[in-house]
Amino acid sequence: MAQPPAPSRPMRTLLVMLIFTIGMAVWAAWPGTPNTPRLGLDLQGGTQVILTPSSVEEGQQITDEQLTQTVEIIRQRVNGIGVAEAEISIQGAGDSAAIIVAAPGVSQERLVELVGRTALLDFRPVYSIAPPVPVSDDTTTSADISVGDDTSAITLGNEIIQAPENTPEFAAEVAALDCLLPENIAGGTPDDPTEWLGTCADDGSSKYTLQPAFIRGTNVTEASAVLPQQGVGGWVVSLSFDSEGADALSRASQELSALPDCSLGGPNPCNAFAIVLDGVVVSSPRFNEPILGGQAQIEGNFNAEGAQDLANVLNYGALPVTLEVAEITSVSPTLGSDQLRGGIIAGLIGLVIITIYLLGYYRALGIVAVLSLFLAGGITYAAFVALGNTIGFTLTLAGIAGAIVAIGITADSFIVYFERIRDEIRSGRSLRQAAESGWVRARRTIIAADFVTLLAAIVLYVVSVGNVRGFAFALGLTTLVDVLIAFMFTRPLVTVFARSSWMQRGGWFTGLDPSRFGDKEVDLAPTKARTPVAAAVREDS
């Protein structure tokens, strides 16, 4: 800080800025990605549900793992209804965490049903396994299959086929099921464990006809992925059951292990049981032998990750936490686009008025200010687009408000600088020197003041939930853009202006005419005779 920074090369700085701006523009306009900011639900319409999790067991802290698992399950369910752009995020941690599910174009009724309920895990004996494709016949199409007692479940998630008995109608429905359709393997629909179930494997590889459940997910006390010390094969999943589960397991295993092995299109009933999560089969191990002690191991071609995934499902299949719906916000697409239009109109009006004001007051310097403002606006927009494409930033109404507020803060940086320049001219400096020494002083103020705003934005972002975050992000981003513009654009451009002889003549258009200085004589041009004080500065700068 010892020297005023810049008998600088303003053109070089401007060139760097130009390259940066072009870079941002290219990044935002990259082919194959959206070229507009990702809009939040309040702008494009849709439903957002905020869920507060609490531990299933009284007094237990919620772990990060449980939260991640919960989000994973919710994601599966939401994707199951074909909402590609649904966004599920965790904010906060532990008991004060909130899970936010935002799905565009989904009605609140549907989304709340979907995420609010707990997932269901059960173990069912396999009756038969069939290829995934529907068996073509003239039975009713899958569209009008109506099954189960719980009618609300039918509107949600994948299609599941249930019946109290293995009737011919049931068999026909199962035969018509198409496990190649993504919605049929996404899961998300809880099945009734007391009835027969026709469903798909979660990878779409096969179709199952399953008997009523013999063990419920709640009977599993612990599941873990282990690598046996001796023995062949890789990872296994080790399971413990409570006494009820152990009894059921020993009965079922004795019965099932006597049956022939299952295979595609193979015998029925056969020797396997299916682990069913939210209506789809996640695994179907067979019994090698009767299991009597309530301890079981599932072997297979697991890698570490696969074994851990299955263990997680077994541990948390029925959501690891209970979820309470804290807030539902539903915005219709028309209302959303109205808000967006209003925000844009307000932003434009604000910009135009400020432009008029700055041009009127600062004239030539006002041009610098207005160019800076528009460049700041452009870079902010490009950043919104680019961040939407990369880290999934969504622009909400609160974010737009943050950006509009930032117009004022950005303009302030120029005002601080310009007023400093005028102060310096009043104390007898030439325009050129004033632009340099004014900047040194303004720079400190701009950094300090912007730092406070940035601090506010960061604290808000870290601590708050939901909408406030979007606002804080936009505010923080625009504050950074402000610093960038002030240093890399406004400042060098002012230097260029200050070096031009027409500015130094101090005509009306420059905004530095004598009337601005109380009709006193001010020297703008450096060539004239000057006071010794000013000359001293010039020498060392």
Add this chain to the structure above:
Amino acid sequence: MGLFGNLSNRLYSGEAAFNFVGNRKRWYIISAVLLILSVGILLVRGLNLGVEFQGGAVYTVPNATCSVVDAREAAAGVLGSSPTVTETGAGLIRVQTEPLDQATNLAVVQTLATACGVPAESIGAQVVGPTWGAEITSKAIQALVVFLILVTIFLSIYFEWRMAAAALVALVHDVVITVGIYALTGLQVTPATVIGVLTILGYSLYDTVVVFDKVKEDTRGITAQSMVTYGEAANLAVNQTLIRSINTSITSMLPVLAIIVVGAGILGAGTLLDLAVALAIGIAIGTYSSLFVAPPFLVQIKEKQPQIKSLGIRVMARRAGNARASAAKAAPGVAVAEMVAEMIGTDEDDQVQPQTPVSSVNMADVTIVEGPRTQPKRTPRAKRTKRD
């Protein structure tokens, strides 16, 4: 414009000085009255909290063909109690209810859709559980506390603790009065309002930082001279940044006003409008406090500092000496000044210089009406630029 430019010039030179520091009692009284009113109104009337804080539901029906009364009756049929129904824009009906369960929520949407002749999907809904609001509030307070601690640390390092204290006083002042205005007008407090108030914190501090930065610069090395008191130098600094303060307030206010006009005229109530109203109030008060509250308060606590105190006494003594020297002119107040000078025991030989007679010895009240520029003594220019 020429007039404005002229004013800015006179402000800079100290010819036209608004006495922000000297008249502090007046500003304190104004602020105190506003603060007491704010707290009083808040205690008596409370805040009109939105559903987000107390739980409940808000439905927005666009292009409604029903009247407010129709909508109220239709919703009341499902709810069993009468909801608050207002028309917030052209054909935009807003229905606000007590906390309700999901089944009732869906039933209300259906009923409103039928009664108002719009598809159920077009109805905007916000349903908030009763405990969620408390959580949001506690998070906002948490954010506030963390922010205040961090900002106090920053300001204490960047300036000094006295400036940090004065900035915080101005901040609390702004927030309390803003809340008071919400209590008085009964404007609804929504999360957007909270965002607005939190932004005010940032804005108010930002403004104060800019002013204090100038004060800091102008009062550097002030104790090395005996021409001006700290209060005078600070007052001049505030005056010198006045044009900046006015311009910044205008440019910050313009887009916010644009939001309010667009919000009220086109959109009806919503996030944007709530936020803008909070900001407009906050910007106005923030500007006021950065001029009328923070600097006088700063001067007051600065004057407790021994060096600054002795500077004040030195300056007063010197002026008293000057005044005595020109006693022939018998300006009012000189008698008092003379008495003080005698009490302090001024050195008569102190350099005599034509000075404006001082009307009172209260050092904070000294206003330079005319005469030479009374800028604080500064280090030579060349050094000053280097120092930065």
